[in-house]
Amino acid sequence: MSSTILTARRVGIRAALRTNRAHAVRSYALPVNFKPEHDPQLGDYPDLPYVSRQRLPALGWDDKQMRRNFGDPLHERDEILSMWGPDAPTVPPSTALRHFIIAFSGIAAFGVFCKYTLVPARPAVPREYPFSGLVTELGGLEVNKAREESIEEEE
Structure with missing residues (x-):
């Protein structure tokens, strides 16, 4: 035996x-x-x-x-x-790193896809202000400057 x-x-x-x-x-x-x-x-x-x-x-x-x-x-x-020691890796480290990079790339690609294709366009045009973005009306500081009015020809 x-x-x-x-x-x-x-x-x-x-x-x-x-x-x-x-x-x-x-x-x-x-x-x-x-x-x-x-x-x-x-x-x-x-x-x-x-x-x-x-x-x-x-x-x-x-x-x-x-x-x-x-x-x-x-x-x-x-x-x-022993059996209670650290687990013996079943996947070589290079393969595990490649799998991690593939998974992270997939998550990042999904995020980019959601940001640029699934987000709808703005339903309105952002407000623009005359006189250099109301610099003097808001206190005269460039920090307080609002969105400047753009001069575009309407067709």
């Missing part, structure tokens, strides 16, 4: 490592022959792979909620890699 569960666990971890190889180690900033060093503070504690429990298959575990078998050693960063 326990050998089949261990086999399922090994197969599950291998499958998760194969599918999430890009998430396991950032290879763009590391040399080609990079091998992570063993932490000397861990002593003889096993060096477990850095794979989130959310990436492992759901079946074949003694503890199905936490996706681990009883007696298995915990990873040194178990609080991050």
Whole structure:
């Protein structure tokens, strides 16, 4: 019984490592022959792979909620890699950013459409005042200047 569960666990971890190889180690900033060093503070504690429990298959575990078998050693960063840790992203960040930009562009386009096509034209002409917009009548300040009268020929 326990050998089949261990086999399922090994197969599950291998499958998760194969599918999430890009998430396991950032290879763009590391040399080609990079091998992570063993932490000397861990002593003889096993060096477990850095794979989130959310990436492992759901079946074949003694503890199905936490996706681990009883007696298995915990990873040194178990609080991050456990089922209760931060969610493992299912969409790459570049794709998520592209989707966000598309959604924001759609909302902005809808706003522009509403402003310029759905707003009706003004039913009346705005009022215009003679004598340079009634500057002297309103106190003589340019700040108080009302809309100036335009001289247009009526046809």
